[in-house]
Amino acid sequence: MLRVMYRFLALASRFTRDERGAFAVVFGLMAIVLIALGGAVVDYVALQQAKSRAQVALDAAALALQPLIFNEPVNEADIMSKAQDLLRDRIGTDFDVASEVTDVQVNVDAGALAIDAEISMPTMFVTLVGVDQLNAHLRSQATRRMLDVEVVMVLDNSGSMSGTPMNNLKTAACNAVNILFFDRDGLGCYVPAGATANPNVRIGIVPFTSLVNIGTQFSNALWLDWKSESHLAAMGYIPNFDDDDDDTTPFTGPVDRRTLFSETNTSWQGCVEARISPYDTTDDPPDMVSRHFVPLFSPDTYNTNNNYISNDSGSACFAKTCTQVVQRSCSGNKTNCNGPQSYSYTKSVAGVSTAVATSCIPSGASAASTTTTYPNNSTQVITRVYNIPLTNRERQDRLCKYEGKT
Secondary structure (H helix, E strand, O other), X not given: OHHHHHHHHXXXXXXXXXXXXXXXXXXXXXXXXXXXXXXHHHHHHHHHHXXXXXXXXXXXXXXXXXXXXXXXXXXXXHHHHHHHHHHHHHHOOHHHOEEEEEEEEEEOOOOEEEEEEEEEEEOOOHHHHOOOEXXXXXXXXXXXXXXXXXXXXXXXXXXXXXXXXXXXXXXXXXXXXHHHHHOOOOXXXXXXXXXXXXXXXXXXXXXXXXXXXXXXXXXXXXXXXXXXXXXXXXXXXXXXXXXXXXXXXXXXXXXXXXHHHHHOOOOOOOEEEOOOOOOOOOOOOOOXXXXXXXXXXXXXXXXXXXXXXXXXXXXXXXXXXXXXXEEEXXXXXXXXXXXXXXXXXXXXXXXXXXXXXXXXXXXXXOXXXXXXXXXXXXXXXXXXXXXXXXXXXXXXXXXHHHXXXX
């Protein structure tokens, strides 16, 4: 028996000194804590993602609902209910996030709406240590006083918007205008009879084109430059007017656009050109000639529509010619005119003749007219007139072709 006791004591003593397997025991005790700490990072990141989405949703709700605080009386319960619906709709059902609008604070004098909310989401890892969910508090505030409001709408009215896209754009723009002017949504372009617009709202339009149709109801407005007195109207490269078939010389005008419409038997459809810089991008009123709007007169084009350049006879326009004068020496009382000869040329453009040093005869051209005279018995003068073909640009630019075209 004593021997057995000594063996047991020796075994117990050796056991107390043996450290093999100690780490497994310690790790087993710490595993739960380590997993919870590592998983806490995952749970925290998921909470921050949910909080970020919820904050964006709450900001959108505050901006959308802020105009309601100016209703009389203010219905805070309705605002809270709508905020709750917007918040839940924007957050969605991802990550099983629960949201609740907890408070709505209205300050009409300051034009402020503040919304408080709470979100909660179940945990995936820290639930091992007894934390079943994580919570976050949200707050958003939107402020807009009843002051002057200026809104600029940039609308794409280019050719790619034709058809349904343009119709949708008009509806959206009309809805936006009615929301701002009348605090009413869903009206489209219909304004109820007797509706009173907010006097502190101004809306500007930026189109994707250099032309805007303002409507023919403004045809007699004093800020329309019908007499082409502004610098813009006299710039030949914009209205495509020219009176000398020379692109290097400026067109000075003016051209009365009412007369142009009358001469061409057409009517103004309400379009105006963009004002000259810098007034094309400023709010300066059109209270002086340089700031007036120029009514659009559509020039001839190269394609085969109704205002194609070939449809204009140009009978009122001067011809463009090159006149060649040949002088020859004669002998025998004009019987032999094969002596020395000299050449001179005159170019005539829009009725203005100019002597030129070199030949202006078009290549391969035949003389339209030829006359021969004898100033004296020893000199023969042959005058040949050649027509110079007009380029398409010259034909398009000619102002004289609009005269009397009814």
